[in-house]
Amino acid sequence: MASPPFLVDAPLFSLFLAAQRTASLRHDDETQASLINRLLRSYLHYSLYDQADKLISKTNFPASAPNSQYARYHYFLGRIKAVQLDYTAAHTNLQQAIRRAPAPKLAPGFYQAVHKLFVVVELLMGDIPDRSLFRHPVLEKALRGYFDIVKGDAFSLLCGFHSR
Amino acid sequence: MEVDAASPKPPPETVPETEIYFRLLILHHLLTSPSTYSDAIDLANETVQKIQSLNRRSLDPIAARVWFALERAYELGGELSDARPYAHWPPHLS
Numbered sequence: 001m002a003s004p005p006f007l008v009d010a011p012l013f014s015l016f017l018a019a020q021r022t023a024s025l026r027h028d029d030e031t032q033a034s035l036i037n038r039l040l041r042s043y044l045h046y047s048l049y050d051q052a053d054k055l056i057s058k059t060n061f062p063a064s065a066p067n068s069q070y071a072r073y074h075y076f077l078g079r080i081k082a083v084q085l086d087y088t089a090a091h092t093n094l095q096q097a098i099r100r101a102p103a104p105k106l107a108p109g110f111y112q113a114v115h116k117l118f119v120v121v122e123l124l125m126g127d128i129p130d131r132s133l134f135r136h137p138v139l140e141k142a143l144r145g146y147f148d149i150v151k152g153d154a155f156s157l158l159c160g161f162h163s164r
Numbered sequence: 165m166e167v168d169a170a171s172p173k174p175p176p177e178t179v180p181e182t183e184i185y186f187r188l189l190i191l192h193h194l195l196t197s198p199s200t201y202s203d204a205i206d207l208a209n210e211t212v213q214k215i216q217s218l219n220r221r222s223l224d225p226i227a228a229r230v231w232f233a234l235e236r237a238y239e240l241g242g243e244l245s246d247a248r249p250y251a252h253w254p255p256h257l258s
């Protein structure tokens with residue numbers, strides 16, 4: 001699916017890309033990490049998965065970036081891999097995102113968003129997600145719908161179908 | 165004994181970091197209500213230009229957060245395609 005040309009040329013993308021390159025030259029790891037994440041978030045906001053993938057392949061995410069940036073980066077990677085049907089890679093990235101995420105009570109929104117995708121990827125892989133996830137105080141309400149799917153008898157039949 | 169008249173102390177020099185920090189705080193405040201989203205976009209653009217013109221390494225950590233606020237301002241307040249053009253136009257990844 002071709003992306004509309006005006007979005008690809010949006011001046012804001014150019015600004016971010018230029019600043020990212022500058023930060024990389026100056027070894028300004030935190031700014032570079034933040035900008036890569038800004039770009040990924042903007043691309044994904046408009047479903048520009050190819051652009052996002054290109055950015056990832058052409059840049060090195062700085063190793064010394066803070067956890068907060070890593071958590072976002074792994075989440076974006078998880079989303080991209082999931083859309084590309086690479087569920088194993090998506091799963092690994094989302095696990096990293098969960099590991100690097102701030103405490104659930106401090107950032108419940110992020111924790112919930114990552115876990116929603118995590119559960120969906122596990123379901124797509126034919127695995128049954130760990131039930132204790134659904135009882136987590138921060139996740140309980142957010143994952144309600146997914147829990148209903150997991151509980152259903154039809155789902156266990158489907159999982160049996162996968163393993164045959 | 166003569167008492168010297170207190171010589172007015174020169175005002176302490178303000179460090180650019182303080183100004184950028186205040187801008188960042190105001191930015192986040194503007195991002196809390198829809199009526200001020202466009203102001204947030206203007207302030208964010210202005211602040212980014214300031215940071216780039218100052219070009220100080222000590223501003224880098226704050227710059228990282230200003231970029232976040234800039235993106236958030238555009239997300240909330242406008243379309244990315246409305247972004248105002250900047251002086252430098254490097255080729256984007258193709």
